[in-house]
Amino acid sequence: xxxxxxxxxxxxxxxxxxxxxxxxxxxxxxxxxxxxxxxxxxxxxxxxxxxxxxxxxxxxxxxxxxxxxxxxxxxxxxxxxxxxxxxxxxxxxxxxxxxxxxxxxxxxx
Amino acid sequence: xxxxxxxxxxxxxxxxxxxxxxxxxxxxxxxxxxxxxxxxxxxxxxxxxxxxxxxxxxxxxxxxxxxxxxxxxxxxxxxxxxxxxxxxxxxxxxxxxxxxxxxxxxxxxxxxxxxxxxxxxxxxxxxxxxxxxxxxxxxxxxxxxxxxxxxxxxxxxxxxxxxxxxxxxxxxxxxxxxxxxxxxxxxxxxxxxxxxxxxxxxxxxxxxxxxxxxxxxxxxxxxxxxxxxxxxxxxxxxxxxxxxxxxxxxxxxxxxxxxxxxxxxxxxxxxxxxxxxxxxxxxxxxxxxxxxxxxxxxxxxxxxxxxxxxxxxxxxxxxxxxxxxxxx
Numbered sequence: 266x267x268x269x270x271x272x273x274x275x276x277x278x279x280x281x282x283x284x285x286x287x288x289x290x291x292x293x294x295x296x297x298x299x300x301x302x303x304x305x306x307x308x309x310x311x312x313x314x315x316x317x318x319x320x321x322x323x324x325x326x327x328x329x330x331x332x333x334x335x336x337x338x339x340x341x342x343x344x345x346x347x348x349x350x351x352x353x354x355x356x357x358x359x360x361x362x363x364x365x366x367x368x369x370x371x372x373x374x
Numbered sequence: 375x376x377x378x379x380x381x382x383x384x385x386x387x388x389x390x391x392x393x394x395x396x397x398x399x400x401x402x403x404x405x406x407x408x409x410x411x412x413x414x415x416x417x418x419x420x421x422x423x424x425x426x427x428x429x430x431x432x433x434x435x436x437x438x439x440x441x442x443x444x445x446x447x448x449x450x451x452x453x454x455x456x457x458x459x460x461x462x463x464x465x466x467x468x469x470x471x472x473x474x475x476x477x478x479x480x481x482x483x484x485x486x487x488x489x490x491x492x493x494x495x496x497x498x499x500x501x502x503x504x505x506x507x508x509x510x511x512x513x514x515x516x517x518x519x520x521x522x523x524x525x526x527x528x529x530x531x532x533x534x535x536x537x538x539x540x541x542x543x544x545x546x547x548x549x550x551x552x553x554x555x556x557x558x559x560x561x562x563x564x565x566x567x568x569x570x571x572x573x574x575x576x577x578x579x580x581x582x583x584x585x586x587x588x589x590x591x592x593x594x595x596x597x598x599x600x601x602x603x604x605x606x607x608x609x610x611x612x613x614x615x616x617x618x619x620x621x622x623x624x625x626x627x628x629x630x631x632x633x634x635x636x637x638x639x640x641x642x643x644x645x646x647x648x649x650x651x652x653x654x655x656x657x658x659x660x661x662x663x664x665x666x667x668x669x670x671x672x673x674x675x676x677x678x679x680x681x682x683x684x685x686x687x688x689x690x691x692x693x694x695x696x697x698x699x700x701x702x
Binding site: 276290291292295307308309310311312313314315316317335337338 | 408409411412413414415416418419420430431432437438440441442443444445446447
């Protein structure tokens with residue numbers, strides 16, 4: 266099964282979870298998602314997701330000057346983002362549990 | 375394919391970004407600038423790692439599509455521009471004037487709620503009278519102080535009710551019902567107020583202090599005459615006296631009592647006369663009401679010719695003359 270299709274549905278919650286651990290800029294988020302095992306991630310969609318979440322009021326944003334190279338735009342979670350993450354995570358866990366039951370019955374049958 | 379080859383052979387991040395930018399041309403300048411800033415940062419980071427951009431990120435066009443889809447700015451989405459009819463409609467909606475009107479109109483809603491309560495009272499008065507009276511801006515069924523008070527009380531109920539309905543979030547079916555009621559109120563009350571307008575004008579010009587609506591009929595010092603009592607030379611009350619003006623027209627009064635509660639006077643030919651005084655008030659069964667001038671339903675003689683009346687007067691005059699002559 267192509268994981269990129271699955272990833273599209275849960276990219277929001279994945280990005281929110283990464284940023285909750287620590288504020289990050291676009292490429293930093295990409296790198297951390299990759300490091301966590303999401304190798305197939307479409308990097309452009311991470312940038313698009315960050316922008317959409319920010320405009321939806323889930324993220325805060327600030328610019329940090331870096332020594333080597335240009336300024337970087339960092340994102341952090343605000344309260345709305347944290348609430349959204351908690352909600353999405355609960356939904357995801359319930360979904361996984363349900364899927365596991367479904368798959369177990371399938372293999373038992 | 376060709377593009378990929380070219381790009382693979384050392385395409386700079388500038389070139390890649392330029393093509394992403396042209397693929398984002400459908401976006402507004404503001405959105406595009408903001409997105410390209412992020413793209414620039416991304417491309418620099420990837421370039422530093424020394425990997426081929428197209429191999430890593432796909433073609434610039436695919437990159438742009440991926441990014442805008444994730445950002446909710448997809449080309450079939452809200453930011454699309456074109457010459458299709460719905461875009462003309464959107465442009466109209468986005469116009470400065472349309473927007474200023476659209477933001478201004480909702481601020482008038484409370485004023486409409488108050489007006490709606492007022493119109494409801496106007497329509498309610500029409501249940502009792504065919505045309506409402508507007509007395510000191512209060513819609514009433516008449517000019518009396520009781521009717522005015524009732525009108526004020528109704529306003530005090532209807533306006534807050536209308537406001538509370540306006541402030542409430544309603545279900546779809548309830549909202550539909552409100553729209554129907556609003557339309558009925560506007561049509562009926564609009565019709566009523568156009569008709570009542572002239573009456574109010576007349577009343578204000580004729581009786582600016584009382585708000586009284588003038589009617590035809592007999593008046594004494596401006597007050598309507600409701601009944602006439604007649605006495606003879608000896609001071610005895612007369613009944614069934616018929617009054618006529620200089621033109622021989624019957625003199626009638628606005629009794630303030632409905633006709634069916636006035637005792638009928640019918641002459642020998644069955645013709646009803648309405649100028650027979652004093653008027654007698656009767657109850658629903660036709661019985662005269664005690665305390666009023668009482669007389670039974672009468673059969674009154676047909677009128678004589680006015681010439682005969684003049685002859686009578688002459689005769690009386692000659693009688694008087696004879697009397698004085700006799701005294702001498």
